[in-house]
Amino acid sequence: MVATYPPTCNNADTSAQAVVLDASDSTFSLLYFDSIGVLGPTRNLLALGKAQWTQLYPQDWENSDNLDKHSTPFEVMPVLYVHSKDGSQTVAIAESKTIELYLAKKFNCLGKNSYEEALISAFTSSTASLLDDFMSSVINLKASPEVKQEQVNHFLTVKIPNWVRIHEQHLRANQSNGHYVGDTITLADLRAAALIEVIQRFPHAAQCITPETAPGLLKVKETINHHPKIIEWRNSELFKSLRSSRLSPQQPKASEVKLNDREGNKTGGLAA
Ligand SMILES: N[C@@H](CCC(=O)N[C@@H](CS)C(=O)NCC(=O)O)C(=O)O
Incomplete structure (x- = not known):
């Protein structure tokens, strides 16, 4: 069964889809722009899980x-397509946070037990909220330059420093070992590192993240950047072809990139 969204989606019996999502030999394709955008953690999870994608x-x-919009569940990207090993079945997962949670669970980045999972989800959600807030109250805000500047100032003086202060406390509670929970990379680490990268792109905001103010957060980012599978991913042709945002200049396309097939992604871009 191929997953397509309304009108053909039938959620009365989902066992076949669950088999595809839970299989250890599934492959993946990811529909998104040629930018990092919201997919930093997702692509890092695929790298950490040594996924074929x-x-x-x-x-x-x-x-x-x-047409591409209507091929997606909510007319936005990203969409992750999960393919059975023989390619006969595809299940689509929409919404960036749902994709992250699915991959984090699949690739053991969501803790060892229910308590760790709750902690990791909470840290991840707190960080994601700040980014969502920044996008709606600053980047996408339709307002006068004065109002925008006021919002920016509030982020620089209150919202980002508060996030840094509180998250530093939680990182110290985990022995300042470069992880929010336990001693391996989790979704909480990946989401925080992605937010730090966004903050560091804005010169004034970057001053909120220094070795003095945010040693724990910088260690999380360093720990991720030094992981062998992340280094391998960052050295790949595909990673180098991605723009930090859609406002940056286009890069030459990587050879392994395919176009969306628009029909519930039957081939998942895996067929020639
Ligand atoms: N809640 C969605 C938001 C998705 C979203 O806004 N996607 C943007 C790109 S980051 C998009 O598809 N923009 C193009 C459009 O809306 O036409 C998620 O987190 O996945």
Whole structure:
């Protein structure tokens, strides 16, 4: 059964989809722009899990027919397509946070027990909330320059320093070992590192994250960046072809990139 979203999606019996999602030999394809965007943690999880995956780009996202948009569950990206090993079945997972949770669980980045999972989810959610808030109250805000500047100042003087202070406390409670929970990379670490990268792109905001103010958070980022599988991913042709945001200049496309096939992604971009 191929997963397509309304009108053909039937959620009365989901056992076949669960088999695909839970299989250890599934492959993946990921529909998104040629940018890092919201997918830093997701692509890092695929790297940590040594997953076999393909990057799919939309064919004409901005065009009026919007065929690619209508091939997705909520008319936005990202979408992760999970393929059975023989390629006969595909299940689509929408929404970036749902994709992260699924992959984090699959690749053992969501803790060793229910308590660790709750902690990791809470740290991840707290960090994601700050980024969501920043996107809606600053980046995507339609307002006068004065109002925007006021919002920026509030982030620089209150919201980011508060996040740093509180998260530093939690990192110290885990022996300042470069992880929020336990001694391995979890989704909480990946999401925090992704937020730090966004903050560091803005010169004024970068001053909120220094070795003095945020030693624990910087150690989380360093620990991720030194992981052999992350180094391998960052050296890949695909990673180097990604822009930090869609406002950055386009890079040459990586050879392994495919176009969305638009039909519940039957091939998942894996067929030639
Ligand atoms: N809640 C969604 C938001 C997805 C979203 O806004 N995606 C943006 C790119 S980051 C998008 O598809 N923009 C193009 C459009 O809306 O046409 C998620 O977290 O996945």
